Every structure is written in structure tokens, then in C-alpha cells.
Amino acid sequence: MSAQSQAVPAAATTTGSAAPAAPDRATGATPSGGAHPGSLAHNYHPLPVTVATGEGAWVTDVDGRRYLDLLAGYSALNFGHRHPALIDAATEQLGRVTLTSRAFDHDLLHPFADRLTQLVGPLVQDGGPGAVPMMVPMNTGAEAVETAIKIARKWGYEVKGVPAGRASIVVGHGNFHGRTTTIVSFSDDPDARDGYDPFTPGFRLVPYGDAQAVADAIDETTVAVLMEPVQGESGVVVPPDDYWPALRRVCDERGVLLVADEIQSGLGRTGTTLACELWDVKPDLVTLGKALGGGVVPVSAVVGSSDVLGVLTPGTHGSTFGGNPLACAVGLAVVGLLETGEHQARARDLGTHLHARLARLVDEGLLTGVRGVGLWAGIDLDPARGTGRDLCEALLARGVLAKDTHGSTIRLAPPLVIDRPDLDLGMAALRDALTQLAADR
Ligand SMILES: *Cc1c(COP(=O)(O)O)cnc(C)c1O
Numbered sequence: 001m002s003a004q005s006q007a008v009p010a011a012a013t014t015t016g017s018a019a020p021a022a023p024d025r026a027t028g029a030t031p032s033g034g035a036h037p038g039s040l041a042h043n044y045h046p047l048p049v050t051v052a053t054g055e056g057a058w059v060t061d062v063d064g065r066r067y068l069d070l071l072a073g074y075s076a077l078n079f080g081h082r083h084p085a086l087i088d089a090a091t092e093q094l095g096r097v098t099l100t101s102r103a104f105d106h107d108l109l110h111p112f113a114d115r116l117t118q119l120v121g122p123l124v125q126d127g128g129p130g131a132v133p134m135m136v137p138m139n140t141g142a143e144a145v146e147t148a149i150k151i152a153r154k155w156g157y158e159v160k161g162v163p164a165g166r167a168s169i170v171v172g173h174g175n176f177h178g179r180t181t182t183i184v185s186f187s188d189d190p191d192a193r194d195g196y197d198p199f200t201p202g203f204r205l206v207p208y209g210d211a212q213a214v215a216d217a218i219d220e221t222t223v224a225v226l227m228e229p230v231q232g233e234s235g236v237v238v239p240p241d242d243y244w245p246a247l248r249r250v251c252d253e254r255g256v257l258l259v260a261d262e263i264q265s266g267l268g269r270t271g272t273t274l275a276c277e278l279w280d281v282k283p284d285l286v287t288l289g290k291a292l293g294g295g296v297v298p299v300s301a302v303v304g305s306s307d308v309l310g311v312l313t314p315g316t317h318g319s320t321f322g323g324n325p326l327a328c329a330v331g332l333a334v335v336g337l338l339e340t341g342e343h344q345a346r347a348r349d350l351g352t353h354l355h356a357r358l359a360r361l362v363d364e365g366l367l368t369g370v371r372g373v374g375l376w377a378g379i380d381l382d383p384a385r386g387t388g389r390d391l392c393e394a395l396l397a398r399g400v401l402a403k404d405t406h407g408s409t410i411r412l413a414p415p416l417v418i419d420r421p422d423l424d425l426g427m428a429a430l431r432d433a434l435t436q437l438a439a440d441r
Contacts, residue, residue, distance in 0.1 A: 047396050047403075054081030057418040059401070068426050070395075070402045072415040074232070075264045075376075078291035079337055080415035086294040086333050093329035101320055108328035112137070115335045116288075120303045123274050125258070125282045127305030134309040136302045137323030137331075141263040141289030142178025144300035147317065148226070148285050149182065151302065152257050153202075154311040156223030160255055166221040170256075172208035176233030177226070177261055209239040211246030218250065224257040224285075225250075229275035232264035235409040236371050236378030244279040251284070257308065263289040263300070268416050270374035271348035273338055278373065284308055294334045299327040343416045347375040350423055354412070357427040366434040375416055381408040385437045394433035400426050 052062045057080055060066050072078060079086060093108075100106045113135050121133025136151075138144050152169060156162040171177075171186045184192045185199035193199075204222075206213035214225055225247055231237040251258040260283035265275035267288065276283055285308060289300035302309070321327070337343060351374040358370040358377055369380035381391050388404025395402050404410045414423060 047392055047401070049396060049401070056080040056082075057415045057422050065399065067396070067399050067401045068414075068418075068422060068429070070400055070412050070414045070426050072413050073295050074290060074403075075267075075269050075413050076290040076293065077295040078268050078343065078416045079294055079334070080417040081295065083294060083337070083417065085337060086296050086330055089329045089333035090296050090326060093326050096325070098326045099321070099324045102318055102323060106325045106328070108325055108332060109137075109323050112323070112328035112332050112335075115332055115339075116301060117303060119273065119335050119338060120286060120288070123277060123282060124286055124304055125284045127307035131305045131307040133303060134306050136309060136312065136317070137327070138289075138300045138302070138319050139298040139321050139327070140178070141287065141300050142180050142183055143319065143322070144263065144287040144289050144302050145177045145183055145226075145261060146180055147302045148259050148261075148287050149224075150317055151285065151304070151309060151311060152224035152226075152259060154316070155257060155308050156221075158311055159307075160223060162221055162223060167223045168202050168204055168219070168221045169223060170204045170206060170214050170217045170225045172227050172231070173205055174208050174231055174234040174237065175205075175226075175228060176231070177228075177263075208234075208237065209243055211243055211250060214247060215250045215254075218254045218256055222254065222256050224259050226259040226261065228261045228265060229278070230265045230270065230373060230376070232376075232411070233405060234378075235380075235405045236376055236411055238371055238373050241279065244276060244281040248281045248283075257284040259283060259285040259287070261287045263287055265376075267291040267334070268338060268343040268347050268374075269376050269413065271351055272344055272374075275373070292331055292334055293327065294330050296330045297327050299331045299334075301331075347416050350414075350416075350418065350420065351375040353420065354414075354423060354427070357424075361431060361434060366431065366438060372412075375414055375418075377412045378405065378409055379412065381410070381434070381437070383408040385434075385441050390437060391433060394436055395429060398429040398433055400429045400433075 050062045051059045053060045057069055058066055059069050059081060097106060116135050117133040124133060136147055138147055149169065153167040156167040173188050175187060177183045181196060182200040184196055186203035186205060187193050188205055204217045206217050208231060247258055260276050262274050270278060272278055274286060285302055285304040287302055292301060293299035354375060354377060358379060361367045362370055367379050368382050371378045388408050388410045391410055392402050392404050402410050402412055
């Protein structure tokens with residue numbers, strides 16, 4: 001083994017016992033990595049680790065092993081585990097009030113809406129004279145996407161004048177926008193779709209990254225183009241540099257809303273507050289989620305101008321938990337972390353370092369491809385050397401958490417609060433895991 005292997009974070013057992021143990025009597029917690037048949041539906045295939053605690057970029061399992069978290073809850077943990085500012089905000093709010101429903105206002109609802117639109121409003125398309133940026137609070141990402149779809153359709157009928165019942169939305173191959181029946185209706189991933197039909201009509205799939213294909217798919221029924229700025233689940237696919245500017249032009253020319261799903265790409269991950277800023281593009285609607293809740297509670301939102309969001313009137317859309325006091329307290333603290341630009345700058349600087357390290361692994365023949373931007377990368381392993389799952393298991397054994405996407409691709413999305421020595425530990429573990437997989441074949 002190379003010298004690097006010594007720098008690998010140790011997955012040392014401090015309290016471990018070899019045999020799978022029964023749940024802890026006091027806490028009911030299950031042992032790490034054991035098989036737990038029974039009461040939990042099998043809609044996930046997790047790596048064999050059972051997390052007990054987390055702090056910053058690290059988690060500790062029930063046996064006391066420490067792991068560097070390079071998945072960060074699919075970017076829901078951009079600020080790491082239990083960021084003090086977020087935990088303080090949540091704890092303080094738990095002592096005040098946690099839910100009012102939208103039947104009544106509470107004292108953090110308007111402050112959260114104001115601060116979020118101050119941050120993100122300047123990054124969305126200006127609605128013209130008299131229009132102001134607005135937001136709709138929801139909970140999960142899928143709900144934000146559903147909300148954007150509903151707004152776009154209603155805007156299409158009421159403002160654009162699309163014939164009743166005919167609104168269409170253009171979406172990209174390889175998209176991931178969530179798991180509701182309407183959203184999986186326009187997925188092209190069989191795993192996400194099969195068995196869940198009949199599907200919601202009104203969506204047109206075109207190749208991702210091809211602006212001409214979007215232009216060709218637009219007609220008088222088209223209300224929106226809905227795309228991820230960078231496709232996360234697909235393996236961190238960054239489109240050509242002229243893609244988003246071209247989408248903006250096409251949408252302007254054809255009177256169509258440009259909707260950017262920034263649920264994974266937004267809030268610092270790519271080195272900017274929104275990934276769309278990378279190309280100086282202002283979408284009409286932005287969906288936010290994941291990191292907006294700081295990994296504490298689910299918080300999502302749609303942000304856009306009042307000339308579009310104005311189609312929502314009392315009773316036409318809503319959510320029992322959307323904009324609840326606890327969510328607003330955490331969301332406000334998240335906005336506070338982003339207002340300084342510090343985390344965006346970290347993602348840029350550490351991202352440059354990450355991509356330089358990954359490029360070396362390609363040069364050494366250990367990886368076949370690397371994509372990404374900011375502190376975010378999709379890496380491809382030679383399928384002959386193993387699957388993404390094999391690599392994740394090899395990383396797990398070296399004290400690093402990561403997750404495969406499809407086939408032999410894994411995604412790296414370290415928390416933006418990671419420090420450079422820890423990132424280097426993770427990269428050394430990756431190199432060591434890849435070297436072992438290469439040697440094993
Ligand atoms: C995760 C994700 C969603 C769905 O978010 P949930 O909170 O899981 O519903 C939607 N869009 C994108 C781009 C995502 O990455």
C-alpha cells in the first residue's frame with residue numbers, strides 16, 4: 001500500500017463486538033450493519049452502517065466507529081451535522097411554538113419569507129413594473145416541484161392563455177425531481193416509474209443539455225421548461241456552458257417560464273447561492289429544499305416574481321406544515337449562513353481542490369471520468385473493476401460514507417463546512433479504495 005493509506009481515517013472499532021447484537025435495551029437502538037428484517041419497508045438498500053451521532057462532517061456509528069460523511073444527506077447537510085447556529089435556532093424555537101398551521105400567522109413566517117426573497121429574489125427574473133419577488137413555503141423537495149408545476153400551469157391558463165386542459169411542460173432525460181405520482185410521470189428511470197401508472201399527462205421529455213431540443217418541443221401549449229441546473233441523481237451532470245443562457249433566450253422568445261430545480265444544486269453547493277448564477281441566468285421560478293432545512297427539518301420553497309406567484313390565491317394551494325414556526329426558525333438561520341457568502345466561497349475553493357485531486361485519480365487510471373462543479377462531483381469507475389456499490393463498501397471499510405447513483409458512478413457532496421485536511425483524508429481513502437478494487441480484478 002502507498003503512504004496515503006496511513007492517512008486514511010480509521011474505521012476502528014472502539015466498543016465493537018463481532019456478532020450482530022440485539023437492540024440496545026435503554027435506547028432501542030439497533031447495532032451497526034446488522035440485518036434488520038421485519039417492520040421497515042424495503043424501499044432503500046442502505047450501506048451496512050448504523051449512525052448514532054453526527055457533528056460537522058463526521059458521524060459515529062452505534063459501535064463508536066467514526067466516518068467522514070461525503071454524501072451530506074444528498075446536500076441536505078450542506079452545513080454539516082448539527083451546525084450550532086441551526087441547532088440553537090431550532091432549540092430556541094422548540095421552547096416557543098412549533099406549529100400554527102397557515103390558518104394563523106406566526107412571528108417568523110414573514111421574516112423568513114422576507115429574508116429568503118432578499119437572498120434569492122435578486123437571482124430570479126424580474127417581473128417588471130410593480131412586481132416583487134415572493135416565496136411559497138412547503139416542506140419536502142417534491143412538494144416544491146409540485147408547487148412549481150401547479151403555479152406554471154395556472155399561469156399558463158390565466159396569464160399566457162393556454163387552451164383549457166392542454167398545458168405542457170418540457171423536462172430533461174435523466175431528470176430527478178422527486179417521487180410523487182405526477183413527478184415520476186415524467187421520469188425516464190424505470191425503477192422510479194414501473195408499477196405506478198397511470199401517469200399524469202402534460203410533460204415532454206427531451207435530451208438534457210440540448211437547447212435546440214427544448215426549443216423544438218415548445219408549442220402554444222407550453223407553460224414551462226423544468227430542469228435541474230446540474231443533474232444530481234443522474235451523476236452530477238453539468239450541461240454545456242451555453243445551455244442555460246440558451247434556455248433563458250428560448251423561454252423569453254416563446255413566452256414560457258424557465259423553472260430551475262435547485263433543490264440539490266442550490267444553496268452553496270456549486271460555489272454560488274444558486275447554480276444558475278454560474279451562467280448568469282435568472283430563472284422565473286426556483287425550487288429550493290434539502291439544505292434549506294439545514295438537515296434539521298424538511299423545509300422547501302418556490303421563489304419567483306409576484307407576476308407569476310400571484311396566480312396563487314387563498315385556498316388554491318397549501319400545506320399544513322408549510323412555513324411552520326420550527327421550519328421558519330431553521331430556514332432563517334440557514335439564510336443567515338448563506339448571507340455572508342462564506343459557505344459559497346468555501347465550496348468554490350475546496351471544490352477546486354477536490355476536482356484537482358479527482359483529476360489526478362483519472363490520470364492514474366483509477367477513475368474513468370469525473371464531472372462536477374463546486375464541492376460536488378460524480379465519479380465513474382471502470383465497470384470491470386466494480387460497481388458504485390462496491391466502491392462505496394470499500395470506502396465504508398475505510399471510514400468514509402458515499403453513495404452510488406447508477407451503475408459504476410458515485411456522487412461526492414461533502415458538507416460545505418468540511419475542512420481541507422478532512423477532505424484530503426477522504427481523497428486518500430478514495431485513492432486507497434480504488435487501488436484495492438483495481439488490484440482485486
Ligand atoms: C432531492 C431532490 C428532489 C426531491 O426532494 P425530496 O425532499 O426528497 O422530496 C427534487 N429535486 C431535486 C433536484 C432533488 O435533488
